[in-house]
Amino acid sequence: SQKIEQNSEALNIQEGKTATLTCNYTNYSPAYLQWYRQDPGRGPVFLLLIRENEKEKRKERLKVTFDTTLKQSLFHITASQPADSATYLCALIKAAGNKLTFGGGTRVLVKP
Amino acid sequence: DAGVIQSPRHEVTEMGQEVTLRCKPISGHDYLFWYRQTMMRGLELLIYFNNNVPIDDSGMPEDRFSAKMPNASFSTLKIQPSEPRDSAVYFCASRSLGPSGNTIYFGEGSWLTVV
Numbered sequence: 001s002q003k004i005e006q007n008s009e010a011l012n013i014q015e016g017k018t019a020t021l022t023c024n025y026t027n028y029s030p031a032y033l034q035w036y037r038q039d040p041g042r043g044p045v046f047l048l049l050i051r052e053n054e055k056e057k058r059k060e061r062l063k064v065t066f067d068t069t070l071k072q073s074l075f076h077i078t079a080s081q082p083a084d085s086a087t088y089l090c091a092l093i094k095a096a097g098n099k100l101t102f103g104g105g106t107r108v109l110v111k112p
Numbered sequence: 113d114a115g116v117i118q119s120p121r122h123e124v125t126e127m128g129q130e131v132t133l134r135c136k137p138i139s140g141h142d143y144l145f146w147y148r149q150t151m152m153r154g155l156e157l158l159i160y161f162n163n164n165v166p167i168d169d170s171g172m173p174e175d176r177f178s179a180k181m182p183n184a185s186f187s188t189l190k191i192q193p194s195e196p197r198d199s200a201v202y203f204c205a206s207r208s209l210g211p212s213g214n215t216i217y218f219g220e221g222s223w224l225t226v227v
Contacts, residue, residue, distance in 0.1 A: 034214070041220075042221075043203050043205075044203075044218050045218070046215045046216065089155065098160060099160070100157070104154040
């Protein structure tokens with residue numbers, strides 16, 4: 001069966017350090033991989049999209065890598081700030097598909 | 113744009129009662145999605161529409177759940193009769209096939225508690 005796995009344990013990190021989150025998938029051939037941020041009591045908010053033929057994407061302090069051989073994406077928050085504290089969700093979508101399937105999310109807590 | 117608008121934000125109801133959740137997608141978006149989020153199962157896709165037509169309802173848990181989209185600016189998700197295990201946050205989301213067509217915009221969710 002298809003699985004999308006994210007570390008369910010919260011990531012505690014000191015302000016200024018780089019937070020690295022992992023998204024692994026099995027039995028899936030995604031065309032796109034997306035990362036969303038979700039704050040408590042709010043809906044997920046889109047952050048970044050990376051295509052299967054792209055290795056890396058950056059947006060401000062965020063960086064995403066996509067390795068289709070390892071079936072893994074890494075999400076980095078550099079120079080982390082307390083305001084980055086949230087749950088981060090990865091999501092996959094197949095080519096010509098419309099169903100976005102989410103991982104369970106990883107909670108990040110940045111301590112000042 | 114006001115974004116995806118959902119109502120009610122919070123609802124507490126008794127088991128057996130009918131629950132209706134409402135959604136107004138972003139104007140011009142031709143895809144609408146209903147998701148459910150729980151601690152145990154995460155975010156699950158229940159059903160999605162394209163141009164008001166249901167395309168895939170394979171995620172709808174059982175016949176007690178139904179969804180409609182009578183026009184491009186309104187959708188409902190109905191649970192009848194409701195059960196305690198339906199307690200969850202229900203998100204509506206919309207998307208267009210424009211340049212940012214792979215971005216899905218979520219509403220703030222409807223928090224449902226069935227007692």
